[in-house]
Amino acid sequence: MRRIAILGSTGSIGRSTLSVAESYPERFQIVALAAGANLDAASEQARRWRPRVISMASEPDADRLRARLKQAGLSEIEVLYGPAGVVKIATHSEADFVVSAIVGVAGLEATYEAVKAGKIVGVANKECLVAAGELITAEARKQGKPLLPIDSEHNAVHQCLRGGRIEEVERIWLTASGGPFLNMPRSEFSSITVEQALNHPTWKMGKRITIDSATLMNKGFEVIEACRLFHMSPSKVEVIVHPQSTIHSMVEFVDGSILAQFSVTDMRLPILYALTYPERIQSDMRFPVRDLRHLDFSPPDMSKFPCLRLAYEAAEAGGARTVALNAADEVAVAAFLEGSIAFDEIPRIIEGTVAASNSGKLGSIEGVLQADAEARRYAQKAVGKLSGAGRARATSFI
Numbered sequence: 001m002r003r004i005a006i007l008g009s010t011g012s013i014g015r016s017t018l019s020v021a022e023s024y025p026e027r028f029q030i031v032a033l034a035a036g037a038n039l040d041a042a043s044e045q046a047r048r049w050r051p052r053v054i055s056m057a058s059e060p061d062a063d064r065l066r067a068r069l070k071q072a073g074l075s076e077i078e079v080l081y082g083p084a085g086v087v088k089i090a091t092h093s094e095a096d097f098v099v100s101a102i103v104g105v106a107g108l109e110a111t112y113e114a115v116k117a118g119k120i121v122g123v124a125n126k127e128c129l130v131a132a133g134e135l136i137t138a139e140a141r142k143q144g145k146p147l148l149p150i151d152s153e154h155n156a157v158h159q160c161l162r163g164g165r166i167e168e169v170e171r172i173w174l175t176a177s178g179g180p181f182l183n184m185p186r187s188e189f190s191s192i193t194v195e196q197a198l199n200h201p202t203w204k205m206g207k208r209i210t211i212d213s214a215t216l217m218n219k220g221f222e223v224i225e226a227c228r229l230f231h232m233s234p235s236k237v238e239v240i241v242h243p244q245s246t247i248h249s250m251v252e253f254v255d256g257s258i259l260a261q262f263s264v265t266d267m268r269l270p271i272l273y274a275l276t277y278p279e280r281i282q283s284d285m286r287f288p289v290r291d292l293r294h295l296d297f298s299p300p301d302m303s304k305f306p307c308l309r310l311a312y313e314a315a316e317a318g319g320a321r322t323v324a325l326n327a328a329d330e331v332a333v334a335a336f337l338e339g340s341i342a343f344d345e346i347p348r349i350i351e352g353t354v355a356a357s358n359s360g361k362l363g364s365i366e367g368v369l370q371a372d373a374e375a376r377r378y379a380q381k382a383v384g385k386l387s388g389a390g391r392a393r394a395t396s397f398i
């Protein structure tokens, strides 16, 4: 029986993990859950799964959840809150497997603490690997525990790597759907609406990662994630646009053999792989191979999607540069979602913030969080200037 704690249980990955657990009750037990602000979902999950402990992002929400659980006769479920609450979920003594699926740097500390506590960690939260991947992977090596990628591309690479040794790898090929604007001329990018950007062609995901997929920053993060997880230099990780998203990624070996992984586009499959690794177990997620007709590939256009170029540059520089990359993206995407900046202003905010950051190595999680806070302040100011200029432009037309 695998005893699971989920960080980000109310999100897209968190719910998919619970759906996998639902399908295999004899294999998986849910012992701890961490939610953000979705009180209804957290309350429903607590009633369904009866975890030992559940955490909310804020104290008032934790109070409300406690009251609801009391009313439902479930006072024995402990309710925590805030970053300290998430760390307690991540290090809970009864959990042996932690699914890291909080979005953004908010999940960093707890993910690191889970690794440090010797848990097996299934990592969906790519931002924590972008910001502090070197520290997290070093700690996992020290603990002798695997870090299992849930991100579909890295999960595919992990599977392909079972076909050879890491020294035998020539190159990792990360596939990218290209997002909803693959064929849109760049001149139209400034008028892209939030609704258009949230309409991903192949995957249904949280808002941040969906916008990151539209700018290709998601793929840039994945390049950094691959470098960190598989100890590769950025020059050995190549992105290839593959609009069908059938092949989830490939590994090319020194002898010229290329292993690819393909399967249905359903996140429950990489989650199941991680939860049962090193075993494979029966599932009903079948790919209709006979229906497969063609697979398209093309190189990414980095001038149209500058976020991918910025990610490669930050990956080469390392240290605080990748922290700034993620922090600036987090701020810029939030500003785009709330209508303060245009779609094509997202890379501008990121480029300016990364250029203003250090490239020095960061030796601790505290150092990473400090660099993250500095970059966020810088990016926030840049958003303020741009949105101020945008308002001035808009009012001058009235």
Ligand SMILES: NC(=O)c1ccc[n+]([C@@H]2O[C@H](COP(=O)([O-])OP(=O)(O)OC[C@H]3O[C@@H](n4cnc5c(N)ncnc54)[C@H](OP(=O)(O)O)[C@@H]3O)[C@@H](O)[C@H]2O)c1
Pocket: 007, 008, 009, 010, 011, 012, 013, 014, 034, 035, 036, 037, 038, 039, 056, 057, 086, 100, 101, 102, 103, 104, 106, 124, 125, 126, 127, 150, 151, 152, 203, 204, 205, 206, 207, 208, 209, 267
């Ligand atoms: N979705 C995918 O298919 C996919 C694929 C690959 C990788 N990933 C990665 O997996 C991570 C999660 O993605 P997602 O699509 O599942 O995102 P999502 O649907 O937006 O879910 C995010 C989760 O994080 C929680 N959360 C946010 N801020 C928090 C805080 N301060 N404290 C505690 N919990 C907090 C949210 O809680 P509330 O909802 O309760 O506020 C929610 O449970 C991201 O890093 C993403 O890049 C996702």
